[in-house]
Amino acid sequence: MADTHAHGAPATLDPRRWPALFVLLIANFMNLIDVTIVNVALPSMRESLGASDSQIEWVVAAYILAFALGLLPFGRLGDIFGRTRLFLIGVASFTGASALCGLAPNIELLILARILQGLGGAMMTPQVLAIATVTFPPHERGQAFSLFGLSAGLASVCGPILGGVLVSANLFGMEWQPIFLVNIPIGIATIVAGWFLIPRLPGHTGLKNDFVGIVLFGAAILAVVFPIVEGRTYGWPLWAFGMMLAGLVLMGVFVVWTRGRAKAGEPQLLNFDLITNRQFMFGAFVITVFASGIPGMFMIISLLLQGGFGFTPLESGLTNTPFSVGVLVASGIAARLGSRYLRARLATAGLLLVLGIGSLRFYIAGVTDTIDHWAFLAPLLIAGIGLGLGFSSLFQLVLANVPPRDAGAGSGALQAFQQVGGALGVAFIGELFFSNLGSGLASGAPQHEAFASAAGAAFWYVVGSFALVLLMARFFKRPAPVAGQAPAQPVLVEA
DSSP states (O other): OOOBOTTSOBSSOOTTHHHHHHHHHHHHHHHHHHHHHHHHHHHHHHHHHTOOHHHHHHHHHHHHHHHHHHHHHHHHHHHHHOHHHHHHHHHHHHHHHHHHHHHOSSHHHHHHHHHHHHHHHHHHHHHHHHHHHHHSOHHHHHHHHHHHHHHHHHHHHHHHHHHHHHHHHTGGGOTTTHHHHTHHHHHHHHHHHHHHHSOOOOOOTTOOOOHHHHHHHHHHHHHHHHHHHHTTTTTSOHHHHHHHHHHHHHHHHHHHHHHHHHHTTOOOSSOHHHHTOHHHHHHHHHHHHHHTSHHHHHHHHHIIIIIIHOOOHHHHHHHHHHHHHHHHHHHHHHHHHTTSSHHHHHHHHHHHHHHHHHHHHHHHHHOOSOOOGGGGHHHHHHHHHHHHHHHHHHHHHHHHTSOGGGHHHHHHHHHHHHHHHHHHHHHHHHHHHHHHHHHHHHTTOOHHHHHHHHHHHHHHHHHHHHHHHHHHGGGSOOOOOOTTOOOOOOOOOOO
């Protein structure tokens, strides 16, 4: 490995920096594709493992939630113990957890393995951009970072298709397991190549982490998400509402604790300056709402197409592909626009998402015996363009009103809020879908109609979330970019 100065900048330009970047891109791709590939396999998991409705929700939500709660603390641990070291440990953890997912004999162990997989992803993801930042000189960073956007777009396109191919192929009679096992050889190759190619970045052992803040924040989010997912299963008992109330109380305690840490000059999980920055907290709320619609929506689409209308996993994955293509196209457009027209772009994104998903919702709610996959093409393409335009402009809008000293912490915090939004969305959308599906089947409705009606009801949440983003776009202050402040790199949560 190449040596670096104590502050993390390379002493000399490492001739292996571009091969090292390829290793980082592979790890990033492996993590992002896992988000998109799993949804296609959910119906197969549900059938082969005999999973309940809430357990299927946890297969998606557990990963997103673990990923969200690990981003900030593992980012700081990378600063303390060394980013390269933590990156390699994260890849190893993600790879091992993927093996556990693929070998899980029951749904309970699969959910546990998904939590471990999410933590592994959270361990390696913050280190990727940090390593690239100090490995490349300023005049090469733009080109290097553009490749991260390309890899994210390719992951969003390849995920549904690869998932459909692997599940439909039923390799060695394993059905859904190969979507996880495929990570093993890729992960091992990434670890070996990373060990020899990625420069050694020393840590700063004098830094500290806010472990009490980590526990408070994690407990608060879990106390809200858990009863939303499980409440229907137990008939919405009193303890479910008590847990949600406790989650709000814990969040208040977290704020008080963080304020005390700030006054004492101690490190905080989320900088208290950001908590008191109204524009930042407003932006964090908008990002949470924005991110809440997509993971749950594609969970429902996969269950609708495969469980309700007999699509194969490959047919289901191909049906979802126009959305990913739209995201890829819009990401290229957003890169060319840079930081121009941010508020207008966010409002346009909200409008496109409302139009695309709203029209798909009305189509789905009206189907009976058959469903036409071509009817998904235009709405999902329009919605994908909206998402691609929206995320880049939203992150830039929020961070443009954050002081430069807090830009790094703010970027990591926004990514955490993005993932929390995804987990909450899975919980809300899953509750709407499965409660309406159960009622429809209990009333004697045909399976096709029951699935379509339940999906139509769940889609109201998705449409409403993006309509809210459209309305809130005008309340952002006009951005005042600071020279040298780079835009954040969001972690997309897609199909």
